[in-house]
Amino acid sequence: EVQLVESGGGLIQPGGSLRLSCAASGFTVSSDYMSWVRQAPGMGLEWVSVIYTSGRTDYSDSVNGRFTISRDNSQNTVYLQMNSLRVEDTAVYYCARVQYGGSSVGVDYFDSWGQGTLVTVSS
Amino acid sequence: EIVMTQSPATLSVSPGERATLSCRASQSVSSKLAWYQQKPGQAPRLLIYGASTRAAGIPPRFSGSGSGTEFTLTISSLHSEDFAVYYCQQYDPWPVTFGGGTKVEIK
Numbered sequence: 569e570v571q572l573v574e575s576g577g578g579l580i581q582p583g584g585s586l587r588l589s590c591a592a593s594g595f596t597v598s599s600d601y602m603s604w605v606r607q608a609p610g611m612g613l614e615w616v617s618v619i620y621t622s623g624r625t626d627y628s629d630s631v632n633g634r635f636t637i638s639r640d641n642s643q644n645t646v647y648l649q650m651n652s653l654r655v656e657d658t659a660v661y662y663c664a665r666v667q668y669g670g671s672s673v674g675v676d677y678f679d680s681w682g683q684g685t686l687v688t689v690s691s
Numbered sequence: 692e693i694v695m696t697q698s699p700a701t702l703s704v705s706p707g708e709r710a711t712l713s714c715r716a717s718q719s720v721s722s723k724l725a726w727y728q729q730k731p732g733q734a735p736r737l738l739i740y741g742a743s744t745r746a747a748g749i750p751p752r753f754s755g756s757g758s759g760t761e762f763t764l765t766i767s768s769l770h771s772e773d774f775a776v777y778y779c780q781q782y783d784p785w786p787v788t789f790g791g792g793t794k795v796e797i798k
Contacts, residue, residue, distance in 0.1 A: 612778060612789055612790065612791045612792050613727075613735065613778055613780070613789040614789070615786060615787045615788070615789070626786075628786060662734055662735075667740070669723060669725075669740055669741055669782055669783075670723065670741075670783070671723055671782050671783035671784075671785070672783060672784070672785070673783075673785040675782065675785065675786075675787060676723065676725075676740070676782040676783070676787070677725035677737060677740045677780065677782055677787075678725075678727075678735070678737060678780075679737050679740075679746065681734035681735055681736070682734060683733075683734055684734055
């Protein structure tokens, strides 16, 4: 059974840093594209970042240059390092496995999601 | 980037009735569209991908249709566990974007 478990969220002041973890089981993170998707309180979903099987990464414009996605194959875990945090980064952050659906880039839909971890950026 | 617009924002339906949710893309996404269900305090769950293919374990009362810019999610007969927020998401062109959601509530 595929399972994703996020951790690392919490309350942080603007300008601070936080690292989120996503521990996977039931599959190998290095064999799939993995993404982070966030949801601000009471709002919709926003794609944040992806790490490809090659190790290449991509980011949304809103976090590019501040967030870094990575993975540890030995731990079967994906990370999101978040620096220079802003109030508008406050959200539940979900780790999700990407499935290929025929697009040109290959980051298509998300078939498995973790339970999410809440990041609150506030002074 | 593609803007996804869902309507209505809230849909009030009685159990056993049919629910029809709409999703419109600001430009064509072909059939590269997924639907998700999210219940309070839970992660989204994949329902439909490729505009009309049900994900594993999704009951046949959920169906998706459409292509290009207009899409529909239909729940043929609402069960109590179907009351939730539904999101559409396009995945071509890059980057993926989500709609704002439709809340299906009990009438």
